[in-house]
Amino acid sequence: NYIGRLKQSNKYHPEWLEFFFRERLEPQVKMAVDSGKLDSSLMEVFDRVMNYTYIIFPEEPPALVHGDLWAGNYMFTTDGKTSIYDPAVYFGHREMDIAMTKLFGGFEEDFYHGYNEEYPLEKGYEERLMLCNLYPILVHANLFGGSYSRKAETLLRRFF
Template identity: 50%
Template sequence: MLLPDRFLTYLKEYPDGADITHVSAVGGGSINRVYCLSSATNKYLLKLNSRITFPEMFACEVSGLRTIGDTNTIAVPAIIACDDFEDQSFLLLEWVETRRPTRKSSETLGRQLAAMHCCSSTDFGLDADNYMGSLIQSNKKHPTWSEFFIHERLMPMVKMAVDKGLLNAGDQQSFGILYSRLSGLFDEEPASLTHGDLWSGNYIIGADEKPRLIDPAIAYGHREFDMAMTTLFGGFSQEFYGAYNEALPLAEGWEQRLDLWNLYPLLVHLNLFGAGYLGQVRDCLQQYL
């Protein structure tokens, strides 16, 4: 077994716990160790990480999944358990058998994401901070998207990058110019519930063709932010965008603002993975100065 017997025994304390007969490792990125657990009747997805290094990370993930699930607009995997065991934190979810997206499932994803974006709030932000990747994400509330995006998204990442020597004084000055101009670059909309990290690896299509969102970094924000993230690394079809725009049309010029909103995830990648992302950050920034 890849996991100690004492841990597998501990999992039996949960209502859906079962005798695990097989454990296999699956890809989980650079933060978590991920496993498929099999019993005689069910399969589960287990995520493990250090509870000291990433405190409350899985609790934040659970909160995000439940918030999305409670909208009854788009599915998320069922949550079975979230707890600490010795020096590890763990999250146990249902295992979802997946398939490649089809035209039908892509259209469903677009319509259901639009429905989720209709879930609104009076403020931009969230009641609690959470994570974007392995970085703490500040969600202090603001009355406008421009204030929230500047103070809770761009400024913390720019400061971190400057402190790491990844951005210089000239870059910092350029971001200051952007801050002064940002409110004039788009039209404010009511705050929408956003996934917050909506790249192609954070949605799955079940064998039943039902879309599910995973690994959220939620906040109430501008829905163009989610749509911009879908374009950063590809993996979303034209059927997805067509169905979304039919259900909830995006504002005129939204495609010209993709790089603006993608400054945040690019800064996150710059801080996590280094100077390889510096050119993209600067190129995106220069478009709006």
């Protein structure tokens, strides 16, 4: 499937983190390095980020996530129902979608309150949020460069 105009692989991996790194982050980092949007030294940093991620994410089964859930990909129908569209689906950690909702301005507070009532987020979510959003930031770096490339580099270097 696609995120924006970039193809993304949904090749199966037994662990969602392995999938996230091999099929989501790694191709985007390589693409950005190959196109000169990120410095090649970030490949080494990327490997350390991967190891760190295994430590900070709580174990839970993967969930089917939208993959591109932000304010531009939902609307209300004429009868007041919510419609979510333009998915970039995969099986991953449920925090991926929640993090993406906060990346470009966020949703109404009621959304997060309702989510936490039904399925509370684990302690440490705020730190994981930045790692969750590394993928969409890398996608934007590859699509648009500029400040997104700088943001991706800052996020990668933040941890190491």
